[in-house]
Amino acid sequence: MVNSRRSAMTWKIARVAPGTRIALAAFASALVGCSATSITPAPAPTPVTSSSALAAKHSHLSGPIMTENGSTWTVKTATDHTYTVIITDTTAFGDTKNPATKGQFRVGDIAHVTGTMSGSTITASRISNVGNPLG
Missing domain, CATH: 2.40.50.140 (Nucleic acid-binding proteins)
Known part of the structure; x- marks a missing residue:
């Protein structure tokens, strides 16, 4: 199963721009062997409301x-x-x-x-x- 996942990931990486292949390959390698339940979604971003961020x-x-x-x-x-x-x-x-x-x-x-x-x-x-x- 791991080999088929890696093969599928390699094929998808080949279709991506060359500059992003290394980052995607590293990300894909980190995912191999992980179960879907171990991935936690990132929290929603907090809206910017400070006066300095909205400064004119x-x-x-x-x-x-x-x-x-x-x-x-x-x-x-x-x-x-x-x-x-x-x-x-x-x-x-x-x-x-x-x-x-x-x-x-x-x-x-x-x-x-x-x-x-x-x-x-x-x-x-x-x-x-x-x-x-x-x-």
């Missing part, structure tokens, strides 16, 4: 400001994705050479937003005015 990433995007509603704007990128921009008390506007204020940005202006991205929402740390293509 630092990112940036550019595009025209589509809407302004208080501290929430929408910006549409060149790839046709619309993002919600959250403005906080710590959001800086402009840059060191060209400081700006929130009031200097209008719908239609091209904004470059840097901040923390989570899904389609970015909490802005800095917003720079790239210009208004319509003048």
Whole structure:
């Protein structure tokens, strides 16, 4: 019985990519002589729920400001994705050479937003005015 199992395993290993044959051969050798009742299934994985594992990433995007509603704007990128921009008390506007204020940005202006991205929402740390293509 062992020889027939080994023969069947050898045939199946021959059909697998060469790089995985060694690992499969070692696994098959370990299984020879084992009964099916001695194999214990692995426990189900625990869902990731920690805040560090789900942490947002630092990112940036550019595009025209589509809407302004208080501290929430929408910006549409060149790839046709619309993002919600959250403005906080710590959001800086402009840059060191060209400081700006929130009031200097209008719908239609091209904004470059840097901040923390989570899904389609970015909490802005800095917003720079790239210009208004319509003048």
